[in-house]
Amino acid sequence: MLLHPTPLGRCSRPFKHSLAATPVLVGLAFLTACTGPKEPDSLSLPETISFNEHVRPILTQNCTACHGGVKKAGEVSFIYQEEALGYSQSGKRVIAPNHPNRSELYRRITSQNPDERMPPAAHGDPLSDLDIQILKKWIQQGANWEEHWAYQKPQAPAVPLPTNDTWSRNDIDRFVLTEIKKHGLAPNPEADKTSLLRRLTLDLTGLPPSIEETEAFISDNTPHAYEAQVDRLLASPHFGERWAVPWLDLARYADTAGYEKDSYRDMWPYRDWVIRALNADMPFDQFTLSQLAGDLLPNKTADDLLATAYHRNTKTNVEGGTDDEEFLLASVIDRSNTVWQGWMGTTFGCVQCHSHPYDPFSQQSYFEFAAFLNNSQDHDTRDEFPKFSYAHDPAKREELFQMQEDLRKVNLAYTRPYQDLSQNTDWKPLTYQSAQSTQDVVLSIERDKAGRELLQTGPNTPRGTVHTIEASSPIDSFTALRVDALMPLDASLEIPGPPFVLSFIEIFYENESGEEVSVQFERAISDEANTRTSPSESLEKENKNGWKAYPRQHYDRWAVFVTKEPIHLKERKNVRIVLHNLAGHDGAEQPVLRRFRLSVDDQSNWQALSQSLQIVEAEAAREKLNRDIKNIESTAVPIIRERETDFSRVTNIFIRGDWLAKGDRVSPAVPAILLSEPDQKPTDRIEMAKWLVSDENPLTARFTVNRHWEQLFGIGIVETLEDFGSAGLPPSNQALLDHLALKFQGDLKWSTKALLKEIVMSATYRQSATISEEKRNKDPRNIYLSRGPRQRLTAEMVRDNALKVSGLLSTKQFGKPVMPYQPDKVWRSVYNKEAWETSEGEDRYRRAVYTYWKRSATYPSFVTFDAPSRDVCTPRRIATNTPLQALVTLNDPVYFECAEALAQKAIEAHPESPSDAIRYAHKQALLKEPSTEDLESLLDLYHKSEGSEANSGTVSKTSLAIVNNALLNLDAFLTK
Amino acid sequence: MQKTRRNYILATGSASLIAIVIWMLATSFTQGSESSPWSTFLGGFHPLVLHIPIGVVIVIFARSLWNLRTRAASDNRFLWLLAALSSSASFASGYFLGNEGGYDSELLNRHLWSAAAFTAFAWISFILEVLPASRSAKALLLSLNLVSVSLAGHYGGLMVHGDPFAAAPWLNDPQRYAILPEIGEEVALYQDIIDPILQAKCVSCHGPAKRKGSLRLDTYAHIRVGGKNGGVLTGNDPTRSTLLTVTKLPLHDDQHMPPKGKPQLNEVEQAAISHWIANGSSVELVLPSADVPSSFQAMLVPGYRLLPDPKLEAERLAKEKEKQLLAIARRAELQSLINERPPELASCFTFADQHGDTLHFTPITQKGQLTSDLLETLLPLINECHTIDLSDLTLPDSLFAMLAQSESLVDLNLSRTQLTELALSSLSVSPNLERLNLFATKLSAQWLTSAQGFQSLRTLYIGQNGISREHLDSVRTHFPNTEVIGDLYLEATADEDVSDTYEDTEGSK
């Protein structure tokens, strides 16, 4: 009112005074307006400010891009508590608890000066008034910092008791109902029995129920009818086949090695192990231990060792000219990232090059964790060494496993005496007179730092180089020759040296009668007991293989060649030693001995040892074991074995993630933030696995519960399964998640089946999926679970469902991957002769989980239904809805074959009446009778497509197949 | 008289003695000659001591003014003694400080001599005070003192604090350098070209007033010194000297200088700076105007504008703002018109980008259903379009008459449509039509060589109309300033075996 100017003349005196006061008031108002942001209505400002709930989202959205773990503009970072509450480069205090006006943060977000205001104009708008008030109040209340919710151990939340709650069946429902009520919604009634059973059966076994099972359930009115179905389905052998698929996505399982050639390798026994473990409801902590550290378990079984094939799902790059060290490290990094992504939903991969942009993980902690996994024997080689023969016949599995373990012990027993003898023998170095090599390789005699003579090649060492060394022996006879292969000067443990393979060794000397004779060797022993190829192969002339360090040399190595009988040299004691390096590969650095020393010894116990009981017995045992192992039918599966201690690898920080720029060395450790008791820090792979599933770890149980929840409800309680960090979405109901996580770890003792039962028994799960207008607007994506889950079938279920319904499905389990129909010319990998031969007989109709999985050319109809290529760990398949999917189910011969098979079944049941046949087919497909209108539409389609064969009395198969083609493409058929 | 003559001799003797001593000191001074610890220590007192004589002289001056009014003479002997002593002390400490070196030699020289003069005059004034001397002599010496002290003070201040006037607003008005001053026959590259550019476009943030990145470009010395992250000139290499490279970065790069929104450097100015750096970026570089490379000859033209005329600039901005608002209004209006149409027809219309009002009519998905009468209903909207693609459609007759008037039509595609030459002729008056595509429209060469108008046409496509090479040339002569594109394809040559042979080469890895 005051601001409306009125003509002064006519007003009364007091009014004039007030009018005179107007400019003053206006001035005052203007002043208050521009001095600071106006107080928002206090209603929306929470009483006590929680850092995680209110403050962190503001910081993550507006600040951490430049003030985070990577970019610390002005040395200000909001990731770590000490930095956020510390001083910035300009010396000002970023946040002074209880004093907003003394906090530079507050001054900057409220400053009117565009140059100073944060966030800077280029990066975004100024913070909203509410945000500013929240930050101010938080600082006033002492700026108490909280770690991100996901890195704090879950505390058991009190189970809420909503008022007059007749709906809840278990605790899950009580948590859900509270949330539903908070948003002014009400839960849906329970779904009808048929839809509920179809949803339950597809969710637990990946297959639809049969008509008999449906009718049995409908007629069973006992109170525990539903629970009986749940137990029946949990016990079904198909349970493991359905629930293995999400785990194989996480483990990035495939039947090929990836990259350019992407050729086949035997990994299927691991896939079968996962299915068997899930069927046997192996507790998740043991499931974890077997896969992460099965080879280190004290009394490990065949299955434990097989389970470590989990790590070997990494890709092997055998493209010509690739560096095996580089791609081994790529595999080690992929294994470390996958443990974090598959167990803890944390984007640890970012931290390879720099500390995490949003979450408190430093680059050092990244490489400390990778150190757990960086000491395995595999080295990105074409033969996928080390492998483990896994017997096909279950009865023989343990026996075959034991034999292979015994063989390793025998090898140790066989080589240990020679190694001891070699270590405490006083080897006499030969004195070299001359040395030269073929293919104009320079071979020179040099001295090492200790002044000892050695032989060194020039830079160019092509494949097939043969070294010839004339030397004289300090002693006049010798019984053994030792070759020391030394690390090249520029190589180090950080970046190992090039490989060598000694294909063949010959020594010539002058015997009594003056002829030049070659020495006969009895055996060869090296510093490593269990090797890929035995050193004795260096004694076989035709065999290019032999004693080697391949594909890289990490340490100085040695081998001893024992002569059959002592060699006596004539007075000048000259010998000529010829070393053949005939092996080659398609990389740049060829496997040739580059830097080595030769020495001899004349003790007779070399030969004596060979006759000793221990060696003879060991040799006999070895022959027998090798024979027995060969005649048990088995498949060799790549697994994990630790390198022997004196050949172990070291792990260094990669400066800016570059494997060639090595920072300082690190030892295995877990990030401190996830350890409450620092004293019991895990130091090896088995302790790390134990930590992962101990209640020390706040993430594993939550992540595992969340991904099972997502499989059943379509959206996880934490929607971004792959990122539990502060950049991911917060949980929609953290109390429910923590409750289930603690229960899964506690009472249920990590039993997956018990967890699934707990969820499917809940009223939340059993709700009908109809979506009312109100719910479609208020909760379009069903985050508050006010209705039952409704989602499209996964790629595997689309296939299995169609095969089961049309009766084509083969329930044969396990075995080599199969090749159902696939259009040709889909496989065109370079330099790879493998071709797709469609399997014959029942293998053509096997469940989808057994389909041959080629990374660079995944089965096309699966890819169209969002299946990942499984190059990397994929926690979540993002569902899409595209015309190409429609083309698959309409035109793919696999699905049309199902339509024809279903037509055949329907005709057998009702040869004359098309409408009965259609009703039969509809019931098979959707487990219920068609509505009258639907039946009418289908009949109409049937008659239209009959054309010439109309009213021939019998039901025409082609027309019925056309009707079934429509049936198997209905929205109701493709969703659960 | 004897006494006065003796006094007189004594005064001149002592004065000249003092003058000689000071003069000898001044001439023997060389900056940065030797600095013993003592001289640095004593030199340190110079800033303290030098202010005293200034104060004293001012007091004396004030008293003498005051005395003028009251006609009384005052005894200033003590004050003059104090002035002389303090000025000598400050001269001595200044002498030592000067030895340290690191000062601008020219300024230091002037400061030295004015200080020496001041010290001498102070002694002389004292002597005149002691000995009886005429008032006029005293007044004269007082004024000499005043002049010399202010000179000494000024140069001293300049050396240490820089020129206070440089920050004066009238000096700093960038417009002062809006137009490049007249350049004679000889071009002093730095003074005549480089410095004005820097003054006009850089000094407002990199000058005495504001030293962004602690970098000053207003004087040659400061340019050599560089800023926070090092020198701006690296060797004689323009591609590595940041003085130039930051001006060539893409606009959205946050290192780009001058910052967005400020007047930018154009190629000519960049070429000048590049030439200057390449030739040693020195102050003495002078070249006859004829030798100035063509790349920045334009700057020699008198009246070359470094900064746009503010008046014109304001007008331009206003016009642009108004144009923008108009465009927004037009876009909103067009959008509402489009929204009235059914979705499949509406999706034929798309805007060129997210804000402008340039509208295109490019039906591709809907080509099948666009009958000619449906097209007719869309005509008013099509008329507003910049690019119109009517290929493969059956066209309503009224189309061409309407299009002929359209202001916004620039690009018209009529390929593979049946159109009559008569209808086409009506298009000849279209004001802004630049691109016309008549590919495969069964046009005759006669029409093409007889068509009139199409004055703004820049490209014409007449392929696949069976027009022979010769006719094509005649069409080209008929449309002199239009690029006419006829049939373009390769003849099949007999010897080419065009089949591709792939036996499965077991190639290398």
Next chain:
Amino acid sequence: MNLITQLQTDSLSATTRRYFLKECMAGLGAIWFSSEAGKLFGKSGYTSKNANPLAAKHPHFPPKAKRIIFLHMAGAPSQLDLFDYKPELFRLDGKDCPPEFLEGQRFAFISGVPSLLAPRHKFNPAGKSGQMISEILPHFREIIDEVCFIKSMQTDQFNHAPAQLLLHTGNANLGNASMGSWITYGLGTENQNLPGFMVLVSGGKNPSAGKSAWSSGFLPSVYQGVQCRSEGDPILYLNNPSQIDRRSRRQILDTIDEINRRHYEEVGDPETLTRISQYEMTYRLQMHATDALDIEKEPEYIHNSYGTNPGKESFANNCLLARRLVERGVRYVQLYDWGWDHHGNGQNTIDEGLARKCKEIDRPIAALIQDLKQRGLLDDTLVVWGGEFGRTPMRELRGGVASDTFGRDHHKEAFTIWMAGAGVKGGYTYGQTDPFGFFVEENPVHVRDLQATILHALGLDSHHLSFPYQGLDQRLTGVGETPHVIEDLFA
């Protein structure tokens, strides 16, 4: 509305609502508000309820091109034998390679000290610009004035699969979205009856990177590249089974539609409505894709011009198909021709091997550029030609053993690509290499800069084209610092 579009819409409308409210409060007036609000609250365009993820969207700024054809010579063609003319190599043919080129360098196969290798074919000037090119590209000469060369390309990888992935998905390891997916994600496509991103392969094999080179990676699979095949269904499962003709397919689709609509009334799930529209789309896709991919319909002179080989897989056929697809509004057409890995073994020699491959592509490329130009398509279609890296000036010395055939090893320090159309400066060369063609001497262009330039040509800012995944705004050009758009290429 599927998950990802919903996620984007929420975040988009949340930020844009605040942005627009503030913007219009600052006085842009009600007009702006009504039109933008209209867009915001689902009246038209992006955020309408059943948003078709491939609907055409506005570019960030006025584009120079609407579509792109990328011709990738898988295996890495030798730039020194085709375009980057080096007289020094001719002079020092056979001499030892200077040591400074060797130390600190890692090669796929070369070890020891290789010798320099001059091109085996003569070079002569071509076009108005007089650019020196090899004699084994006779037809290419005729269109050289339309072409702009970049001779200073660089990449980080020297193995095929990682290098192809870096060029096409911005990351040397697998799992990322390809350039075609990013562009259809950013711009949608003009013709809703055809896929937005199509892939054509020739040369007998897929490129080393396999299907990942055109995968949608973390983007929704609707943006996946659709591979066209020369035998059987042009697109997988496009044709109906033999028992179903077009008429009964129409009837089947109508029946499905009826039943699904009734099901929607009952359950009310919006996904059902989306599925109904997708099934409708298949019918149109079958008709339009079959027509677009049938090159028989082209007149005789076109077949002769391209040198096509109907019914068989050939690069010439793929070039003609590329023109037909681009003419019908497909946004991104990607061609791969395998067989350019001339190490000198078997058929892959720098002399005959390279000449044979050039003959396969020379005529089709010249015909494609001319055909696009005569139809007025070249102005808004960007054509890019290139490999995943270059080849060494030295002769291949595989495993240190000299071979009698001529070959070159992989080389990541410098290689050449060319572009045409979309207002690119014809007859122009950007960037130079040293006299041996080993290192780049002037204006280096990293693969990321090329990607940013291509996006720029289509009106997209490589920094703003991002997708939230694993806590990062993922981008084609990586999450590091923004690459440098080479504006110099465009007139």
